[in-house]
Amino acid sequence: MTFPPLRPELQGIEPYGAPQLDVPVQLNVNENPYGPSAACIADIAASVARAAATLNRYPDREFTELREALASYLNGDGGQRLVADQVWAANGSNEVMLQLLQAFGGPGRTAVSFAPTYSMYPEYARDTHTRWVTGRREDDFGIDPVAAKELIEEHNPHLILLPSPNNPTGTALPPGVVEMLCDAVGEGIVVVDEAYGEFRRSGTPSALEMLPRHRNLVVTRTMSKAFALAGGRLGYLAAAKEICDAIRVVRLPYHLSAVTQATALAALRHADELLAQVATLRAERDALVEWLRARGHRVADSDANFVLFGTFSDRDAVWQALLDRGVLIRATGPDGWLRVSVGTPAEMMAFKDALVDVTGGDVMEELA
Template sequence: MTSLDDLPLRDDLRGGEPYGAPQLDVPYALNTNENPYPPSERLVKALGEAVMDVAGTLNRYPDRDAVALREDLAAFLNADTPGIGLTADRVWAANGSNEILQQILMAFGGPGRAALGFEPSYSMHPIITAVSGTRWIGAARDADFGIDPARAAETVAEHRPDVVFLTSPNNPTGTALPLEVIEAVLGAAPGMVVVDEAYAEFRREGTPSALTLLDGNPRLIVTRTMSKAFAMAGARLGYLAADPAVLDALLLVRLPYHLSAVTQAVARTALAHGEELLGGVDALRRERDDLVAWLRAEGYRVADSDANFVLFGTFPDRRRVWEGLLERGVLIREVGPPEWLRVTIGTPDEMAAFRTALRHVRAGTDPHAPRSDSVGES
């Protein structure tokens, strides 16, 4: 049998591991930050009708530039963040935010160039960076998982990367960034600054979006997704807002007809039913805040979260805790700093099952009980 070692793989990819969370059949899957609320029967019917409308034209290529979809996305962002005045020529869409990030790195990264991110953060940033032939520079976050504006500017000025990634709210910590951090990085960065806002709809009241900084900052890109708050993870639709010149650059690297007619139709239908799909966001925020309070009352360290997940710890052997939960039918994510675990916010029943399982695991593994010091308590 031929093995990977027998193939002429790129040297910089040898020894790498593919991205992926465990896909296991368990009663409570709380590991991939999905929205737990499926579309209603009414929306399922509308989605089916939208697909049927385009099914008879699938012998033809889709709208190569997805203009109608981009108009709808611009309208949604304008409603989400009043006053930004976005138009379709400042919004771009692709197959999930990961393809958006890939296109950005293909256009602004590449051999001889570098991208910088503040870790721990989204693990796909360095992976996509490496695949694009771009050098990755990992900078550290503060002890509370935030980023000091002055230190961030110094780091960027020292390394002068071609692309800077800022994730807000951050995955896996849930931490949101003040605008002053983004402004400090923009002032120091010689290249593009990408603010990954995949979880922006879950941010707490009063937490600003980087969308408000787009005017006057042509090197700023803000990325979003419909996978999380919109509960459309299976549709694979990511998008960005930026200066029109950024879209001109991405057109040079995007694949022809990269966004199918079916994807465009499903995404537009979801946006048209946005009030329903986003209706569960407030409930998930409350569930998240209740879980943070409960975990802290139980003595765990918990990072402040503006997302639909919570990072908690610390465990000298987190693998045993993760396995203990899995044995009780609860799958969470072993990701981020070595002694921490991340749990996705689910339905009330799912969170009740998680609490019960965690208490059983803790009672049965005394050496792995959490440390009593705290992080990010407020």
């Protein structure tokens, strides 16, 4: 036996994580480039100070006030009369997803997604001893309903994980595909991961609207992206009360600290000002898609705050050349593709200048 006695299937595996490098332009992990407002920062500081006076006591393990506030927010973004008992939260949507796999996956059970998809999903399955099956997306990164239904009938999964907008492609799923999968999976759980939901284009509905019609549907969100709270680590979901109650069985005691709860509540009080930058980022994203396509790149349609583009015979060389010029993006997704987060206008200009320098050609006039 080797030391330490790590599980055999984990031996030799590198921990998940994008590069964290100190460079001038960091566009690799889909963060919101606009930090919280001064008013929000002051509210968070005051709220955390009040919480600090109670840190000798455990926090509210049901975080009732926060669940009520999250339900209220979601009801303004597609939710249909959600109440606190239909909302659950954890330390980032990563922990929310892991809890879902702990509750509904496990030995002898199967989880399904459609590649390319979020690279952490198979790790959740691995860590919970859940069998992992992936179907394939179409060339436009959509999901073929016929092929998807056949996959479900073949493997009879207990969970289906559907990022929408999809990471790393930015593709949003049509409601009809989600509803078909909810029906096809029977009593299995369909999880629509809307980590980037607030960035969806006008006319793209949230899966929250379907919750009253499908008791096996779960919609997850995060405060990391649109709320500019990646450092706060707060992810959450909306689902039937029975699903939320089931997750409570596997959650660790007092898993959301008093500081985390206070921070999230303060941010929700400032939702309007924090989300005011979402429209700016959408416009910057759409302009970036247009700019890239005008230069002959393939670009996936995006409803997120990032853009997948390509294709390159040696994407790692392009990634390194951009990094050498002070611009960090992500080499992820299908072979030959790269992903860039949407940043400030200055960051986008730095990326464009570096890309033109790397791939050849003159910097053309900005496209409106």
